[in-house]
Amino acid sequence: MDAINQVPVIGLVLQFFEYLITALPFLAHVAVQLAVPICLAALCGVMCERSGVVNIGLEGIMLTCAFTGWFAGAVFTGLLGPGTPTRIFGLTTPLLLALGAAILAGMLVSLLHAWLSISVRADQIISGAIINIAAIGLTGYLNTLLSAQTLAATSNFSALVIPSAVAGLPLIGWLINALFGQGPIGIATIVIVIVFQILLFRSRWGLRTRSVGEHPRAAETVGINVIRLRYRNVVMSGALAALGGAYLSMEATNAFQAGMTQGRGFIGLAAMIVGRWTPVGAFGAALLFASSQAISQSINVSPPPGQLGSLLTHVPAQFFDALPYLITIVVLAGLVGRSVAPAADGRPYERESAS
Amino acid sequence: MSRPEEGRSQAASIVVRVWSLIAIPLLAVFMALVVGAVVIVLSSTLVLKNPFDPMLPITAYAALAQGGLGSYDAFISTLVLTTPLLLAGLGVGIGFKAGLFNIGAQGQFLMGAVGSVAVAVTFAHAPAVIAITASLLGGMIAGALWGFVPGLLKATSGAHEVVTTIMMNYIALALLAWIVIGPLRQAGSVSPSTPDVGAAALPILLDRSGHIGIFIAFAAVPIAWFLLYRTTRGFEIRAVGANPDAARYAGVKPRRLIVLTMSIAGSLAGLAGACTILGVTHQMNTTFSTTVGFDSITVALLGRSNPIGIMLAALLFGAMRAGAGPMQINAGVPVELVDFIQALILLFLIANVVLRRLLRLRGVSGAEQTGFDTITRSYGRETTV
Numbered sequence: 001m002d003a004i005n006q007v008p009v010i011g012l013v014l015q016f017f018e019y020l021i022t023a024l025p026f027l028a029h030v031a032v033q034l035a036v037p038i039c040l041a042a043l044c045g046v047m048c049e050r051s052g053v054v055n056i057g058l059e060g061i062m063l064t065c066a067f068t069g070w071f072a073g074a075v076f077t078g079l080l081g082p083g084t085p086t087r088i089f090g091l092t093t094p095l096l097l098a099l100g101a102a103i104l105a106g107m108l109v110s111l112l113h114a115w116l117s118i119s120v121r122a123d124q125i126i127s128g129a130i131i132n133i134a135a136i137g138l139t140g141y142l143n144t145l146l147s148a149q150t151l152a153a154t155s156n157f158s159a160l161v162i163p164s165a166v167a168g169l170p171l172i173g174w175l176i177n178a179l180f181g182q183g184p185i186g187i188a189t190i191v192i193v194i195v196f197q198i199l200l201f202r203s204r205w206g207l208r209t210r211s212v213g214e215h216p217r218a219a220e221t222v223g224i225n226v227i228r229l230r231y232r233n234v235v236m237s238g239a240l241a242a243l244g245g246a247y248l249s250m251e252a253t254n255a256f257q258a259g260m261t262q263g264r265g266f267i268g269l270a271a272m273i274v275g276r277w278t279p280v281g282a283f284g285a286a287l288l289f290a291s292s293q294a295i296s297q298s299i300n301v302s303p304p305p306g307q308l309g310s311l312l313t314h315v316p317a318q319f320f321d322a323l324p325y326l327i328t329i330v331v332l333a334g335l336v337g338r339s340v341a342p343a344a345d346g347r348p349y350e351r352e353s354a355s
Numbered sequence: 356m357s358r359p360e361e362g363r364s365q366a367a368s369i370v371v372r373v374w375s376l377i378a379i380p381l382l383a384v385f386m387a388l389v390v391g392a393v394v395i396v397l398s399s400t401l402v403l404k405n406p407f408d409p410m411l412p413i414t415a416y417a418a419l420a421q422g423g424l425g426s427y428d429a430f431i432s433t434l435v436l437t438t439p440l441l442l443a444g445l446g447v448g449i450g451f452k453a454g455l456f457n458i459g460a461q462g463q464f465l466m467g468a469v470g471s472v473a474v475a476v477t478f479a480h481a482p483a484v485i486a487i488t489a490s491l492l493g494g495m496i497a498g499a500l501w502g503f504v505p506g507l508l509k510a511t512s513g514a515h516e517v518v519t520t521i522m523m524n525y526i527a528l529a530l531l532a533w534i535v536i537g538p539l540r541q542a543g544s545v546s547p548s549t550p551d552v553g554a555a556a557l558p559i560l561l562d563r564s565g566h567i568g569i570f571i572a573f574a575a576v577p578i579a580w581f582l583l584y585r586t587t588r589g590f591e592i593r594a595v596g597a598n599p600d601a602a603r604y605a606g607v608k609p610r611r612l613i614v615l616t617m618s619i620a621g622s623l624a625g626l627a628g629a630c631t632i633l634g635v636t637h638q639m640n641t642t643f644s645t646t647v648g649f650d651s652i653t654v655a656l657l658g659r660s661n662p663i664g665i666m667l668a669a670l671l672f673g674a675m676r677a678g679a680g681p682m683q684i685n686a687g688v689p690v691e692l693v694d695f696i697q698a699l700i701l702l703f704l705i706a707n708v709v710l711r712r713l714l715r716l717r718g719v720s721g722a723e724q725t726g727f728d729t730i731t732r733s734y735g736r737e738t739t740v
Contacts (some may be wrong), residue, residue, distance in 0.1 A: 056521070057460075103730050116702075116705065120706050120709060121709060122705035122706060122708075123705060125456055125458070125517050125707050126701060129458070129652060129701065130698050130701045130702050132649070133649050133695075133701070134694075134702075136694050137691045137692065137693070137694030137695030137696075137698055138691070139691045140689070140691035140694065141394075141398070141691035141694075141695060142398065142402060143687035144690075144691060145402050145403060147489075148403075149402075154566055177684065227648065258691075263525055263528075266521050266522075266524075266525065267525075270518075273518060284685075316533045316536070316537060318529040318530070318532045318533035318536075319529070319533070321525075322529035322530070324526045325529075326522075326526065328522050329504075329508070329514075329523075331658070332508065332512070332518060332519060332522075333508050333511075333514055334512045341515075
């Protein structure tokens with residue numbers, strides 16, 4: 001083995017894989033954590049765009065809900081007292097109410113997007129941009145106002161602790177720990193991905209959604225209410241992005257910072273594209289993008305020994321930051337596989353008039 | 356010999372035409388300020404538990420106007436903040452004319468900043484004229500490259516420019532952070548930053564901060580107007596934006612034009628970034644960031660993609676950005692209100708159909724004339740290219 005590792009390029013690649021395997025338990029766990037908000041944003045995008053509504057406002061919805069979740073948590077804690085967290089997940093009454101508030105906020109913002117893009121038939125990109133700018137403005141504004149106030153401290157959801165006997169199992173222990181050693185939103189994400197994938201491709205709702213996204217006129221002729229279906233999908237999708245935002249301020253941390261989404265909504269958009277507008281694909285792409293970050297973190301914390309280590313520590317962390325976007329551009333350019341949007345994506349639907 | 360009544364009716368028709376163009380933008384700004392006022396009052400009463408104060412929005416807006424236009428100093432700082440918005444807004448506007456939604460002004464701006472600072476550091480000891488020209492060009496070329504790539508991708512593979520430019524924005528952000536921490540980091544600096552731009556610093560002509568970039572930006576307005584309305588290329592750009600199929604029949608090559616338009620847009624946003632680095636900050640650190648990306652989209656839409664309209668819109672936003680700080684200090688209303696007002700302006704602009712119906716406005720042209728109802732046309736599979 002050592003002999004092979006000395007071969008110039010192949011040796012380094014082998015060493016890199018060895019490093020990845022030894023770091024796998026850490027990498028996988030961190031990658032799933034980082035992937036959760038990206039994946040939820042991407043799922044929101046999938047649900048919108050599959051029914052023909054482009055949504056670049058994912059970032060704004062997440063930011064709004066991260067703020068709402070945190071703020072509602074503080075308000076409810078002030079009103080009801082902190083409550084005793086349950087042993088698993090650390091659930092408390094104020095926390096659950098706040099999560100409900102965040103989801104409601106996400107659905108309301110999505111309702112605005114739905115109204116603008118479906119009823120007003122305004123440009124959907126501009127509508128998304130409005131949501132993003134308004135979210136930055138309004139959350140920043142309120143956050144600045146609130147910084148002068150003393151709010152009740154909020155708790156956050158806690159991760160499920162996988163017993164070390166299970167986590168230490170050979171071969172699958174790390175996988176169980178990575179997937180299920182997460183908080184309630186993290187675990188829910190994995191469930192949502194599977195359920196959403198089945199519904200989208202195996203249920204009546206899924207068939208209708210896809211047909212409305214591909215050919216709304218044909219869908220209308222067989223009796224599907226295009227407008228109502230698009231409304232329902234866009235509003236429901238808001239709940240998904242809301243979970244992504246709530247994850248940031250209620251599960252990963254217990255506080256809100258201005259602009260804390262840091263482009264995760266846009267990476268979610270990228271994950272949706274690379275995942276070819278399917279839930280499982282979006283999850284995979286989110287994991288891929290998150291791994292890029294996780295590897296960067298891992299190299300930072302414990303770099304591999306020897307030549308490889310000195311090489312990797314010289315790769316700037318920004319390269320790993322940019323990697324998801326580079327991958328997306330390559331995929332979009334059609335260099336590696338081709339990813340095509342639903343045919344009616346971004347087009348407002350107008351009923352044919354009777355005359 | 357023209358009769359006086361004829362002259363009067365001509366003047367009247369011009370007034371009607373101008374009104375029909377500016378009515379919706381003016382209304383949108385007005386409505387946004389009204390809703391902003393409601394937010395100020397509500398947030399003060401509900402969040403800060405202050406007594407109900409209906410005069411607070413007036414105090415805030417007065418401070419905003421005072422900070423943006425109240426004195427010579429304030430006006431110059433408005434002009435300084437207008438400069439990048441005007442340049443980048445022109446770029447986005449030219450894109451709209453060609454039916455392209457360039458959401459990448461942010462990345463092009465940042466790359467323009469990176470390009471200009473890189474050249475400036477190289478030319479630190481050259482004569483000022485050479486250093487300045489080279490640095491501005493460096494910024495324009497870097498910005499143009501960031502527009503060229505999405506343009507090329509759209510022309511060759513039909514990848515929608517909205518998505519690719521968003522990705523390019525984040526790549527630019529990563530590149531900027533790396534440049535400042537890595538190759539261009541000034542030795543011995545405590546927090547990472549590039550060296551001063553030295554000889555390439557733009558000369559200050561007005562007051563304490565009015566750099567020469569202001570004049571470059573305002574000179575770009577007639578140039579952009581001439582390009583769009585008096586040259587063949589400009590006619591082709593507008594033709595492709597209005598109807599790509601008809602333009603192709605008329606012998607225009609849409610693919611080449613898309614690449615060209617995106618590159619022009621990128622170079623203008625890049626120039627905006629260069630002016631900010633060379634004229635205002637004089638160096639770059641890792642927190643170098645901007646709101647020019649989204650602002651310039653709003654500016655271009657509010658100005659209806661017309662260079663003169665864009666100039667007026669950029670001045671409005673420049674004044675709001677300049678007045679935001681004084682507003683927070685004097686009225687206790689956070690600066691982020693400006694972002695929210697901006698979102699509201701956009702909202703009322705694109706919901707203008709609703710606005711017109713509510714206010715029963717007639718003879719006022721809405722979104723159709725700006726061509727932004729065509730923007731997402733090519734998003735799905737049936738690409739027009």
